[in-house]
Amino acid sequence: MSPAEYKVRRAVVDDLPQLIVLWRAERLPWEELERQLTDFQVVTDSTGKVHGTLAIRITANQGLIHSEAFLDSAEADVLRDLLWKRVQTLATNHALYRLWTCITAPFWTHSGFRKPNAELAAKIPTSFGHGNQMDLLVLELRPEPEIKPVDLEREFELFREAEKERTEAALRQARTLRTVALIIAAAVFIVVFAGGLWMVGKSLFSGTR
Incomplete structure (x- = not known):
């Protein structure tokens, strides 16, 4: 055949x-x-x-x-x-x-x-x-990829830097949120205070009539 x-x-x-x-x-x-x-x-x-x-x-x-x-x-x-x-x-x-x-x-x-x-x-x-x-x-058949030895000290340093960056980012975010919260609290206080003054003023004005 x-x-x-x-x-x-x-x-x-x-x-x-x-x-x-x-x-x-x-x-x-x-x-x-x-x-x-x-x-x-x-x-x-x-x-x-x-x-x-x-x-x-x-x-x-x-x-x-x-x-x-x-x-x-x-x-x-x-x-x-x-x-x-x-x-x-x-x-x-x-x-x-x-x-x-x-x-x-x-x-x-x-x-x-x-x-x-x-x-x-x-x-x-x-x-x-x-x-x-x-x-x-x-x-x-084809080249086998070279496996490079792991530099543990370098890997740990990169990990530590990454963790430091994540911590700093979290702190920055916390500070930003605190600032926003303070601004909102101040705005609410001003509105309430202004409202209180307006009510007092209105009462005094009504009493003099």
Whole structure:
């Protein structure tokens, strides 16, 4: 079959019987992989027959390609190429920094995977099950943002300045409110006082008549 006749998609429950056959043929831990079904991608023909599969486990912006299996080893590299394109799309969609694989087939080294240096090996997620061992191949996809160390003293100083500014703003607001209250109180006093004088004056004027 030509590559155009195949379809690559995520595995579904209906694929399990065929996948188990492939996993067992490759002596993979099929019972464990069955629980990871949603990690698997499959290559099928127009009838839905699964010709190849592999999994990509994604953890913390990194991906692990593992557990590949093919119905016919003669078409393995053709199917790997189709699956690799699918993995690249997933890696882009999930903004992965790098991909790892424990698969030793030459296809993966030809695709750019290489042995990691000690610095990269230290970044292997523990969920990949390999710790810091340098037995995986890695492909860096994009630069990982540099995490700058936090200057606690500087952060505390900025926090203190911000708190000081908030306190001063609160005091200014309180002084403004007090001034407004005094003005209102004075205005009320003047109105009441003026009203009182007017009433007294009116009474005196009425008494003289």
